[in-house]
Amino acid sequence: MSWVGKPLERIEDETLLRGRGRFIDDLNPVPGAYHAAVVRSPYAAAHLTSIDASAALASPGVLAVVTGQQVAELTKPFHAVIDTPVAFRAAAVEEVRYAGEPVAVVVARDRYLAEDAAEMVAVEYEPAAPVLTPLDAVAAGAIVSDRSFVYGDPLGKLEEADLVVTESFTFPRWTGTPVEGFGVIADWSAADDALTVWTNFQGPFTLYMAAAAALGLPRSKLRLITPPDSGGSFGIKAAVYTYVVLMGAVSRHLGVPVRWIEDRLEHLAASAASTERVTEVTAGFTNDGKLISLGYDVVEDVGAYLRAPEPATLYRMHGSLSGAYTVQDVSARNRVVLTNRCPTGLNRGFGGPQLYFALEGTMAIAAARLGIDPVDLAHRNLVAAGEFPYTTPTGAIYDSGDYAVCLDDALATVGYAEHRRRQAAARADGRLVGIGIACVVEPSVSNMGYISLAETAQERSGGLPKSGNTEGATISMSPGGGVVVQISTTPQGQGHRTVVSQVVADQLGLEPGDIEVVSVLDTHVNAWSIASGNYSSRFSAMGVAAVQQAAEELTAAIKQIAAHELECAVLDVELRDGKAAVVGQQDAAVSLRRIAGKAHWNPEALPDGVAPGLRFTSFVSAPGLEPAASDDTIASSAVHGFVADVAVVEVDRETGAVTVLDYATTHDAGTLLNPRLVEGQVRGGFAHGAGVALMERLAYDEDGNLITASFMDYLCMTASEVPPLRSSHIETPSPFTALGAKGLGEGNTMSAPVTIANAVRDALGIERLELPLTPSRVWELIEPLS
């Protein structure tokens, strides 16, 4: 009986459906916590000259106003992989660098009173001119990192090319903006010189280390606990760590517990966003459609401060710069710039949407110029099934796949040939119908060492090399035979508890309902490491691997005890139906409950080599994730899935509105652990990708004010707008993971923006366009054509 692979309903759901979820704002873990409201800069760039808190302090119920200066006295600036000329602190001291930056915190008896008083804090500013776009930042000299990479001989190959495509691609700032924002409850203990924080943080726990360092608590004096439930994240909540520092410092300064629940306006203006990226591509093709040279010149806007883990958005995909293609000669120039906008961070797709918007856009443009169907162009360049494991020129090891079959499956699902016939007929009628495709390698399980590529090999050689991706899990069997699993993958809705119950049930011969899975992460209790958390789609590979290994250790102990009791060889014991039984014998069996009882109540009766207690913690690290090599190659991720998408769109000549008529996606995510949850990830990732293709953008005015600062202005996809989607799967199991599974939650966020863009390119017969493809923008593209 295998539970893994079955589309089981989720064990998480009943609690959530009854309104009994426990999210951060539902918790009251410490008595008497005060409420905090953050005073924020209204200017994108200004010198902060004075703060007068007297009126606020006189306001009812106000305990204190803590200024950025007071926070700075208890904290250190945050560190990132690159040193920058501007110190990044939890709150501004003398200079503000984006509208929404914290400058003070008001602490009061309740939130209403705190917000009243926050408006009374009088802050004097001397405004300065903000820098707001990536290219303006280059012109202003706000470049904090400039690295060039050459693999093979891209310039030489360019001379052999029959067609050279040079094109500029700008990917916009946007945000996955979860419906639940940030929350922090901070409780400083002067007796222990220690801070306990409850927060809906999602990892990576490299950022917990960054928070501890900024608080001056690098050893075991920062205890971080996540709530049982978290209302989505899509990467964004990684950035809550700077507020852990801010509220931690406020709690320490005042000696009282403090709770802060972010509101939506704060979230959109000042939490995190994707990078805005300008990419100049230079790509060489032969007449028969072979991509032989590929160069990127990238300007990456990380906002007002380089906030760790940035510039990770730029390097997460470094091993996959060649995408799904066999091109061997590749170059990249990566410039990271600062602007006066909210700092960037994790956001679903994380570098993938930006990379593929440029690469797959280039492929579509080349196909049109060469007069080759884009499907044929892809087929002439895809890595072939026989080439796996395939090492890319930039150092990734693609574990498994059959890209051509996957692409053909998507084409068959959508009915590509039929759509091309209908498109021809529609065009003859003067309608603007287009078809776009994209082929996307979806990396998962990030190498903790890839960010060090922002330094040169020589700079790297001075520090501790970083590599791998480690995860831990703990499994225990109680004296009554109950099984409890603790995971450190901080889920925010993905259903990790359900999948873990399936994996463990298979191991122990139980049913998923017999397994209790605890996803609360307490840094003083759980088995975690710096890579722990929920990002880079790492759960199905690493979370599962850690659980699998811990469950195997428990299984081995159970079998030893059973073999001792049944007087048989350990190898002859199997676990089934809640029992340990002798293989092939109906009656020779002992219940797990009895075995557990023995391990706890009667340790004297245990066989040699079995410790009492039945509790096992395992750590695993992903294979093949070496530190960055001296030639700047890097296995930036451990596992690589594949996504092929086809979009059919129609553009309304009168309004510029883009309607997605049909959309098919085929994934290869290796072994599917729970197809029901897989479908949920595909649809959710697609909605985000289609959102940035058509609607979603963080827009700023010329003074640097966010003009999409509410849900009335930042347009998230709703049920009426989300395009129809048909999805299917092929499975080539990963040889690198415990159960052959790969990550899959981000692929469609990488693929959908460029797939829809390519369909609009095809509809209009144009090359250059910008996302999101709002009606007004598209109308401006149509105008010159008619």
Next chain:
Amino acid sequence: MIEVSVTVNGRAYEEAVAPRLLLSDFLRHTLGLTGTHVGCEHGVCGSCTVIVDDRSVRSCLMLAAQVDGAEVRTVEGLADGDELHPLQAAFRRNHALQCGFCTPGILMASVDFLERSDSPGRRQIAEMLSGHLCRCTGYEPIVESIHAVALQEGQSP
């Protein structure tokens, strides 16, 4: 302070509230009914939707003082003991929730919608849902769940 007498999920409450206290905060923090969630506090995301006197409302756009004498229904009152409401059951069956943060508001809006609709189709359901933001599911399973319950209700006598 204002005296408020209100029935929530069949239970009577008498509370003194500040005039400006939002209904959402009253439910969550005064009564401890934290199933009603707050996602935007400006009436767009729909997470805080509850039913007041048989009309779905955004509890972040209503004051606690306004529900004096009213009957309020929240997600905590939806199931009948051990038995989930048909919508809750359909949501679970169709994987129509992931993080579950927007779910209570969508459930309450859907209860109200089905009570006042006659055999709604998918398009009408999607239109109703356009007042709710879900960032996890891509909506299709939610539409499917509500549609399935609408069809069930249409078949029952």
